[in-house]
Amino acid sequence: MSIVRSILRSPLAAALTAPHGVDRYVELVHPAWSVRDVRGTVTKLIRETPTTTTLVIKPNGNWTGHDAGQFVRVGVELSGVRHTRCYSVSSSAHRRDRITLTVRAKEGGFVSQHLAHHAKEGDVLALSPAQGEFVLPALRPRRLVMISGGSGITPVMSMLRTLEDEGHDGDVTFLHYARSRDELIYADELANVNARVLVAFGTVFHPSHLSSINLERAEIFLCGPEPMMAAVRACGLPLHEERFTSEPLRPATDGGTIHFRRSRVRTGCDGKTMLEIAEASGLNPESGCRRGICHGCTQRKVSGVVRDLRTGAVSDAADEDIQLCVSAPVGDVTLDL
Secondary structure, three states: OHHHHHHHOOHHHHHHOOOOOHHHHHHHHOOOOOOOOEEEEEEEEEEEEOOEEEEEEEEOOOOOOOOOOOEEEEEEEEOOEEEEEEEEEOOOOOOOOOEEEEEEOOOOOHHHHHHHHOOOOOOEEEEOOOEOOOOOOOOOOOEEEEEEEHHHHHHHHHHHHHHHHHOOOOEEEEEEEEOOHHHOOOHHHHOOOOOEEEEEEOOOOOHHHHOOOOOOOOEEEEEEOHHHHHHHHOOOOOOEEEEOOOOOOOOOOOOOEEEEOOOOEEEEOOOOOHHHHHHHOOOOOOOOOOOOOOOOOEEEEEEEEEEEOOOOOEEOOOOEEEEHHHEEEEEEEEEOO
């Protein structure tokens, strides 16, 4: 198999299959096969709650594993268009032959609604290599405190499952916030993990909730809705954080002419982000979170000035990488797209 893979990755194979590439022909044999790309086949669906589903996925041989807490970009074909979103891997880092992604259907969420309610066994998803720095230290701390809310439980669950597989005997406390008992995912499993589990229903974080937790020399991991994270942050504790949301974007008011150089497209700007302008021009650049978190939409700006809609900062550097979903043009801009 390794010999076949080497042949398929050779310059000769690339030349013989130009302009489409080897993968275009390999996937005709099986949609999960690829020479270089990571793809995964859905093998099981677990309905966690009425709005949340765990997808058990078997990745192909290009998957190199993940560290507990990391995320992947997931690509799904809907009506002939690939849509990409970011999801944390919720399975243990030691279960490399199967991974799990737990998806909550968001109101108006095109991709999340599909994955949570309409995905089926046998579906093939595009996967990126695992990414992110919200991970357990290689040397496991003797005292861990994990705080999460809502869907923020998914990377933390990967950490808990990884520690369970390792037989970790340190002091682990897990504090989670859920709207109701019906919306608590992994409920049965949490009742049997080797950790102190505290679940708060229908309430918001308050500093007093930490009074019964030993924080001395603890490594604290935090993931959840931004208001909850801000409240924890205000306690002044050293934190490891993972954000599922970004700062609100400022209005894009600067206009200009946008030149997508490789696509030979020129268009004007009417206050939208570079990603929205590209899509309105008939282009389909890769994107993920659309909020400046995953960097999936990063492209090279050849020239011009752009404004970061999160901070208002302006950059006029040539040949720099920018995130299309949070950048707006200030005058004329040329992209290598």
